[in-house]
Structure formats: structure tokens, C-alpha cells
Amino acid sequence: MADDVLFEFLHMEMVSHIYKDQASRGEMEKDRATCVSTLEGMGFRVGQGLIERFTKDSPSFKDDLDVMKFICKDFWINVFRKQIDNLRTNHQGTYVLQDNKFALLTQFSNGKQYLEEAPKYLAYSCGLVRGALSNLGMDCVVTAEVSLMPSCESLLSSSSSSFIIYHHTTPNITDTTEMF
Amino acid sequence: MAVCIAVIAKENYPLYIRSVPIQNELKFHYTVHTSLDVVEEKISAVGKAMADQRELYLGLLYPTEDYKVYGYVTNSKVKFVIVVDSSNTSLRDNEIRSMFRKLHNSFTDVMCNPFYNPGDTIQSKAFDSMVTAMMVQAS
Numbered sequence: 001m002a003d004d005v006l007f008e009f010l011h012m013e014m015v016s017h018i019y020k021d022q023a024s025r026g027e028m029e030k031d032r033a034t035c036v037s038t039l040e041g042m043g044f045r046v047g048q049g050l051i052e053r054f055t056k057d058s059p060s061f062k063d064d065l066d067v068m069k070f071i072c073k074d075f076w077i078n079v080f081r082k083q084i085d086n087l088r089t090n091h092q093g094t095y096v097l098q099d100n101k102f103a104l105l106t107q108f109s110n111g112k113q114y115l116e117e118a119p120k121y122l123a124y125s126c127g128l129v130r131g132a133l134s135n136l137g138m139d140c141v142v143t144a145e146v147s148l149m150p151s152c153e154s155l156l157s158s159s160s161s162s163f164i165i166y167h168h169t170t171p172n173i174t175d176t177t178e179m180f
Numbered sequence: 181m182a183v184c185i186a187v188i189a190k191e192n193y194p195l196y197i198r199s200v201p202i203q204n205e206l207k208f209h210y211t212v213h214t215s216l217d218v219v220e221e222k223i224s225a226v227g228k229a230m231a232d233q234r235e236l237y238l239g240l241l242y243p244t245e246d247y248k249v250y251g252y253v254t255n256s257k258v259k260f261v262i263v264v265d266s267s268n269t270s271l272r273d274n275e276i277r278s279m280f281r282k283l284h285n286s287f288t289d290v291m292c293n294p295f296y297n298p299g300d301t302i303q304s305k306a307f308d309s310m311v312t313a314m315m316v317q318a319s
Contacts, residue, residue, distance in 0.1 A: 048256075049292040055255035056288055059235060135256040135298075137190070 043127020184208040184263040196302040252280040
């Protein structure tokens with residue numbers, strides 16, 4: 001199954017390409033935010049197109065929970081070859097998706113090493129989910145955290161719901177790294 | 181064979197609208213516009229009924245004296261509307277469904293085109309030629 005690897009390599013190269021321009025210009029903080037939003041924007045557009053293709057044959061969704069279940073199962077399987085491990089909700093518009101072995105992060109480390117680099121590699125996937133949801137009619141804010149004990153920090157935007165996606169690489173990480 | 185085909189975005193503005201007898205174009209625009217109300221009604225009605233299988237194909241929206249209007253809505257709330265001539269009674273439901281299927285497939289291809297920004301009017305030649313193939317030949 002060499003096909004998964006193709007996207008992983010492309011993704012790694014995308015991230016390093018975007019950050020390479022930023023490093024040459026020198027200014028740290030402001031450009032870092034633009035890099036993240038560039039990656040997120042790319043993911044957004046791809047998510048919109050993908051969802052059009054994936055939902056071509058399936059019937060309409062009954063409600064938001066149905067949409068989230070679709071994202072957790074079919075969408076995640078099609079993109080990352082596995083399902084989301086855990087879905088939690090407070091039934092008021094906040095959803096937490098937990099993936100214990102996120103496909104784009106498995107090659108990094110099995111512990112705390114490289115934790116601070118992880119957010120760059122999550123930006124694209126956040127955009128992907130946000131694009132998918134926006135095309136299905138749910139406007140939301142997607143944030144990702146790499147940690148062990150997820151503390152529920154929800155970023156409530158002006159739209160009605162917000163989603164938090166947690167990606168764990170292993171049970172040993174105790175620091176939290178925030179994305180947005 | 182359709183007389184007019186329209187693709188309408190989620191926010192209810194047209195992404196693509198084409199009709200065959202060019203002189204009556206405004207009438208078709210108006211017909212498509214009024215059919216949007218019927219589409220909205222059908223979408224919200226199915227939601228309340230909590231049917232198990234909600235189909236994307238909406239069926240005959242309403243017949244006028246000359247034309248019949250069919251609707252289809254995708255999961256991303258993009259609506260397709262086909263207007264056919266009433267005198268052409270040989271068109272069966274299956275054929276209309278297959279026309280919508282082709283429309284949906286072509287629309288998906290347009291969506292995945294990186295040069296297309298969602299929300300713009302559809303300019304793709306491939307989409308154009310697919311639609312031309314489905315329309316009545318102008319005499």
C-alpha cells in the first residue's frame with residue numbers, strides 16, 4: 001500500500017516549502033501565523049472538493065451529529081485510512097474528535113520529542129475538516145492539540161458551533177501545544 | 181431532452197444557467213427562480229418527516245402549461261434544476277435521474293478543479309459540452 005506514503009511525502013514537502021520562505025525573510029512571529037493560515041487555506045479548498053466527491057452517492061444528512069459521524073467514519077477513512085477513535089460532544093455545538101494515531105504524525109516520535117513542530121503539520125488537516133464542514137453547511141472553527149490530557153479549551157467564534165480535534169501520538173506526552 | 185438547465189449555489193444565486201431557445205431566456209430564468217421556493221419546501225419538509233433515506237433527487241417540482249420542472253439537491257446544498265418541454269412526454273423518470281447523475285458527476289469534477297473557486301460561475305468547457313449534449317437541439 002504505497003499510496004498513503006505519497007501524500008505523506010507531499011505534505012511534508014508542502015510544509016517545509018511554506019516555512020522555507022518564511023525563514024529567509026527573517027521576521028518570526030507574524031510570518032508564522034501566515035504560514036499556518038496558508039496551509040489551512042489549502043486544506044480548506046481541498047476539503048470542499050473532497051466532500052463533493054465523497055457525498056455524491058450518499059443520502060442527505062439528518063442533523064449535525066449525522067454530519068460529524070460521517071466525518072469521523074467515511075471521510076477519515078477515505079483520507080487517512082482509519083476511523084476517528086473517539087467522538088465526544090456537549091450537544092451544544094462543540095465536538096471533540098480524538099485520533100490516537102494520527103497518520104501524518106506517526107513518523108515523528110513516540111514521546112515528547114518534536115512536540116513544538118507538530119502544529120505545523122496539523123494546519124492542513126484542520127483546514128481539510130473546516131472545508132468539508134463548510135461545504136456541508138456547518139461553519140465552525142477547528143483547532144487541534146497534541147497532548148495527553150486534553151483540557152477543554154474551546155475557541156468559540158461568532159458562528160454557532162466550534163470543533164476541537166485532538167491528535168495523540170502516544171500516551172507519554174504531557175505538555176500541550178496550542179495551534180490557533 | 182432538456183430545454184433549460186440551471187445550477188444554483190447554496191446561497192441561491194445561479195452558478196450556471198443555460199436555455200436553448202435564446203429568445204425566451206428571461207422566461208426560463210424566472211421559471212427556475214420560482215422553482216427554488218418549491219425546492220426549499222421539499223428540503224425542509226423531508227427534514228421534519230425524519231425519513232430514513234433522504235434522496236438527493238427531488239422529482240417533479242411543478243408542471244406549468246408548457247413545461248415541467250425537475251429538481252435535485254446535492255449534500256452541499258447545490259441545486260440542479262432541469263426544465264423540459266411538456267409535449268415531450270416520452271421522457272421517463274429514469275432518464276431524468278440519469279441526467280441529474282451526469283450533471284452531478286460533472287459538477288463534482290468542476291469542484292475539484294483547482295482553477296475553480298467555489299462560488300464563481302462555472303466556466304468549464306467540459307461542463308458546457310456535457311450540458312449541450314443534454315439539451316434539445318436548436319432547430
